[in-house]
Amino acid sequence: MTVTEQEIADYVARVRGALTDLPPAVRDELTEDLPEHLAVVAAESDGTLVERLGEPEAYASELRTAAGVGAGRRLATGELNAVVDRVRARLNTLDRQLGPPLGYPTVRSFLHLLAPGWWILRGYLAAMLLALLTGGFGGAVGLLPRFEGHLLLGLMILAALVVASVMLGRRKAQLRGWSGRLLVLGNLVLVGFGLVGLVQLDDRRGEGNYYTPISVDSQYDHIRDVFVYDTEGQLVDYARLFDQNGDPIRLGYPDCAAARDVIRRDQINNTNPLLRGYPYCPEAAPFGPRPTVDASPPALPAPPGTVQPDSVASPAVPETAPTTSEPSPVTPEVPETPPTSAPAPGVAPTG
Amino acid sequence: MDTTQLLKGVLDLAVLAVLREEDGYGYDILRRLRDAGLTEVGDASVYGTLRRLFAAGLLTTYVVPSESGPHRKYYSLNAAGRDQIARSGKLWRSFASTMDTLLDDRGRAA
Numbered sequence: 111m112t113v114t115e116q117e118i119a120d121y122v123a124r125v126r127g128a129l130t131d132l133p134p135a136v137r138d139e140l141t142e143d144l145p146e147h148l149a150v151v152a153a154e155s156d157g158t159l160v161e162r163l164g165e166p167e168a169y170a171s172e173l174r175t176a177a178g179v180g181a182g183r184r185l186a187t188g189e190l191n192a193v194v195d196r197v198r199a200r201l202n203t204l205d206r207q208l209g210p211p212l213g214y215p216t217v218r219s220f221l222h223l224l225a226p227g228w229w230i231l232r233g234y235l236a237a238m239l240l241a242l243l244t245g246g247f248g249g250a251v252g253l254l255p256r257f258e259g260h261l262l263l264g265l266m267i268l269a270a271l272v273v274a275s276v277m278l279g280r281r282k283a284q285l286r287g288w289s290g291r292l293l294v295l296g297n298l299v300l301v302g303f304g305l306v307g308l309v310q311l312d313d314r315r316g317e318g319n320y321y322t323p324i325s326v327d328s329q330y331d332h333i334r335d336v337f338v339y340d341t342e343g344q345l346v347d348y349a350r351l352f353d354q355n356g357d358p359i360r361l362g363y364p365d366c367a368a369a370r371d372v373i374r375r376d377q378i379n380n381t382n383p384l385l386r387g388y389p390y391c392p393e394a395a396p397f398g399p400r401p402t403v404d405a406s407p408p409a410l411p412a413p414p415g416t417v418q419p420d421s422v423a424s425p426a427v428p429e430t431a432p433t434t435s436e437p438s439p440v441t442p443e444v445p446e447t448p449p450t451s452a453p454a455p456g457v458a459p460t461g
Numbered sequence: 462m463d464t465t466q467l468l469k470g471v472l473d474l475a476v477l478a479v480l481r482e483e484d485g486y487g488y489d490i491l492r493r494l495r496d497a498g499l500t501e502v503g504d505a506s507v508y509g510t511l512r513r514l515f516a517a518g519l520l521t522t523y524v525v526p527s528e529s530g531p532h533r534k535y536y537s538l539n540a541a542g543r544d545q546i547a548r549s550g551k552l553w554r555s556f557a558s559t560m561d562t563l564l565d566d567r568g569r570a571a
Contacts, residue, residue: 140512143487143534147504150488169505176472176509177516 116222118148119282121159124166128198129174131191134287136179158215167198229279233272235300238307240267253311334362336388337395345395348387366391464501472510474553475499477519477538477546484537486525487511511536519545 122144129137151162163169209216241255241264255264282293338349351359364373369390389395468475479485479493491507514520519542524532538546 140509143508146533147488147508151504163504172503172505173509176503176506177512178509179513 117159117219118145118152120218120222121148121163121166121169125170125173128167128170128195132174132179138287140173140177140179165199165202167195167202225279226276229276230272231304232279232297232300233275234268235304235307236275237264237268237271239300239303240271330361334365335390335394336361337397338388339397343397345389345392345398347392349389350387361388362390364390366394368393464499465503468499468502468506471553472502472506473514474546474549475502476507476510476514477542477549480520480536480538480542481546484535486533486535490536514542 122141125144126137126141129140132140148159148163152159155162160166205216205218209218209220212220214220237255241257244257254261255268257263257267278293282290336349336351338346340346351361353359364370475494475497476490479490479497482493485493487508490511491502491504494502494507511520515522515536519539520536521539522534522536525535527533
């Protein structure tokens with residue numbers, strides 16, 4: 111197995127990790143030659159660095175003893191350090207034991223392959239967080255970063271942050287002291303942010319559902335069906351109602367046998383019954399018969415001044431055929447009070 | 462008793478002795494010690510010892526650009542270091558001769 115730069119960086123990181131109780135300046139001084147030394151060792155012989163030099167923690171301990179540093183502080187926190195060392199040793203053992211099932215010498219070496227993926231994800235998360243912060247948490251957040259609604263700017267910043275994150279990832283080993291700690295903190299923040307975002311995205315899964323119930327004021331409770339008439343008084347078939355959010359307004363329910371049949375058929379065919387629209391029961395229309403494809407007259411008389419080919423063609427409505435400027439007393443469109451029965455076609459109450 | 466334990470006591474002196482011949486950087490010093498016969502000297506021990514001797518004011522350092530790779534930190538003996546090796550060397554010789562005598566006597570007696 112050849113020793114990679116990554117393995118060297120790993121080894122250095124673990125040696126430094128075992129010396130964290132020392133003042134940063136002392137620690138830096140103790141380990142400044144280490145990367146180069148490891149590179150030479152790696153170049154000179156086969157085998158992993160651990161095989162050549164022993165565990166990094168042991169190396170650190172030897173370094174510490176030979177340099178004669180940190181004994182006092184080590185004693186003060188000896189108990190804690192002993193626990194930390196034991197935990198670390200156990201993790202290292204686990205690392206080597208779980209690696210082979212994955213097809214790698216250690217879990218660590220496997221995770222290192224995934225590191226560049228994390229760098230890209232980190233850049234993306236940073237861009238999303240930045241977009242969210244500059245947007246003041248106000249606007250709707252999608253999957254791409256937008257700055258003041260500008261997607262192009264968002265994509266440019268996204269690209270820049272991804273590149274920066276990758277560069278940061280490659281230089282990680284050089285970050286020491288507070289800057290290294292800052293990086294860890296930043297990573298934790300972004301991971302937390304990413305998890306929150308993921309949960310919210312998952313919550314949004316139901317929002318595309320057509321059946322989201324819309325709360326309707328109780329004054330509409332008595333409504334069983336909805337009939338829409340156009341300006342010419344024609345009953346509109348398959349009308350659909352939406353609120354300002356584009357959510358369908360559901361009023362009433364299929365009350366008649368015919369509608370229930372249709373809905374049952376829709377359910378069997380797996381089509382959305384809501385796409386059928388209002389009215390559920392056209393036969394129950396309060397004004398006039400349901401218009402059919404043939405040239406039957408409109409359910410309601412057309413308001414004067416409108417050219418209505420049907421009316422013109424129909425001989426039954428001679429009074430309304432001539433389009434005069436004289437207003438007739440006919441109440442156009444939907445009357446306020448429904449007639450007691452459906453008016454006979456063509457019988458226009460012309461006074 | 463193995464060599465490692467003996468080394469602990471005399472590694473300072475060994476490093477100083479190596480540096481008396483010629484200045485050197487960490488790995489170079491390590492190699493010279495091993496070539497001289499101290500094959501069991503640990504990598505970390507040498508680096509740690511260098512750092513301690515430097516902190517004690519016995520060594521000076523200077524950086525030399527390397528043709529390949531990073532710059533190298535060279536160590537060299539200063540006046541205090543030379544003084545130290547003179548004293549420690551004397552101490553070692555007397556100690557070693559005492560040990561030789563002891564061992565020879567015992568060896569003859571045995």
